[in-house]
Amino acid sequence: MIQSFPSPDAWAEAAADRLAEALRVAIAERGQAVFAGAGGSTPSPIYRRLAGADLDWSRVVVLPVDERHVPESSPDSNARLLRETLMTGPAAAATLLPLHHAAVTVDRSAALAARALQQVGGRVDAALLGMGEDGHILSIFPGSPTLKSLLSPKLKPTVLGVPKGRDGLAPSLERISLNIPYLKGAGRVVLALTGAKKREVFERELTGDPAVTPIAALVASVPALDVIWTEAG
Numbered sequence: 001m002i003q004s005f006p007s008p009d010a011w012a013e014a015a016a017d018r019l020a021e022a023l024r025v026a027i028a029e030r031g032q033a034v035f036a037g038a039g040g041s042t043p044s045p046i047y048r049r050l051a052g053a054d055l056d057w058s059r060v061v062v063l064p065v066d067e068r069h070v071p072e073s074s075p076d077s078n079a080r081l082l083r084e085t086l087m088t089g090p091a092a093a094a095t096l097l098p099l100h101h102a103a104v105t106v107d108r109s110a111a112l113a114a115r116a117l118q119q120v121g122g123r124v125d126a127a128l129l130g131m132g133e134d135g136h137i138l139s140i141f142p143g144s145p146t147l148k149s150l151l152s153p154k155l156k157p158t159v160l161g162v163p164k165g166r167d168g169l170a171p172s173l174e175r176i177s178l179n180i181p182y183l184k185g186a187g188r189v190v191l192a193l194t195g196a197k198k199r200e201v202f203e204r205e206l207t208g209d210p211a212v213t214p215i216a217a218l219v220a221s222v223p224a225l226d227v228i229w230t231e232a233g
């Protein structure tokens, strides 16, 4: 399941190449592509490589796979991370679709994001995910009250609010997250892992109950999933 790479450069290049190819295919097939990317500390080297990919970025919509319920000016904003690392150079021509909307509740923000995503086709063509050491992906946290809703393969692709207190961040933030079904139809989903600890967590979570284990649900639901790993973080 896990594809190991000998260096961070090879790991980042493999991720960027695979995601760029999925975007090119979507543009060729539909004239547009939707990319969803994770926040956190792992993705930046991949985003910086992907930003230079030879594709028509003016036809690409970029969104966070999940978001903290904060304005883009906040250092916690995933939209800000995408703008600063992916939407540069050629990729600056892409269009950002934010999940956070100001002056509304987190649930209203999620509903507005769900509507905006429907308006660009209601699908994701390529996605880059990270994983926390507790096994969470997107904002799907073990023990969260929204866990089962976000994991259920029976629900339509949607975007949900995630109450604070479940993300391990201090101070904990309210969040907004795509659900796992939004990744099912993607041409390529890359889960990028680094370090021995995350490899161990992934292998352990793989055997969990998909109804309550984000990694098990991801592997069970997403056929176009690549899991890539490199030692150095």
Ligand SMILES: O=C(O)[C@H](O)[C@@H](O)[C@H](O)[C@H](O)COP(=O)(O)O
Pocket (backbone or CB within 6 Å): 038, 039, 040, 041, 042, 043, 065, 066, 067, 068, 078, 129, 130, 131, 132, 133, 136, 137, 138, 139
């Ligand atoms: O909003 C976020 O924080 C991310 O989308 C989240 O799901 C991230 O992928 C994991 O927390 C791993 O984070 P690291 O890459 O920093 O380990």
